[in-house]
Amino acid sequence: MATIKENLALIQSNLPIHVTLVAVSKTHPVEVVEETYNAGQRIFGENRVQELVPKFEQMPKDIQWHLIGTLQRNKVKYIAPFVSLIHSVDQIDLLKEINKEAAKNNRVIECLIQVYIATEESKHGFSFDEAESLFKSDFRMLFPHVKIKGLMGMASFTSDVQQVKKEFLSLKDFKAKIESENSLDLPILSMGMSGDYALAIECGSNMVRVGSSIFGSRSYNQ
């Protein structure tokens, strides 16, 4: 079996230089994160606050921790002191809470707006219309301790490549439209996981969230 270091090297060698790799270490113990860190990786993604906080505490402080999963408002306070990017902002109330906790910590927290592009109801995110209203609003005045850096989307879990491609392209096109209509720069487009990151990059992604291709399959599914 390939080692984590080999998996990382293989993936990195396939990524264009403008694409950032987020190593999704959820469900894996801190020893595994350490091994990945020692192989040179510095950006890690977790989808649960209760897993992210202890890993942050135990690992070196030059890691950038990304929260990629659904975030409950009452948990924002635990990650506000250190989180470097929240990919999964899926409602205005969450943005409000992040702004509040960021202010308490004297920080500006970088966030992505998660947009719902899939066909499955289990997935979260703003609809295109809701996201459009947000970007048309005075969000920079309303949330001065949040910096919206871009968009995140998750495609449907399907083997239908054309469907997945259509969903990824819909987010890329939406980002371009929002940027031109509001004279905004949204530098990050977070799309693509182990199964679909190559396609996501073809469709404009510049940040991929990869777990099982680095770490092997998870013992329980999240």
Ligand SMILES: *Cc1c(COP(=O)(O)O)cnc(C)c1O
């Ligand atoms: C688990 C997860 C990933 C990584 O999934 P893999 O298929 O293991 O690469 C990416 N994004 C989110 C939001 C996740 O929850």
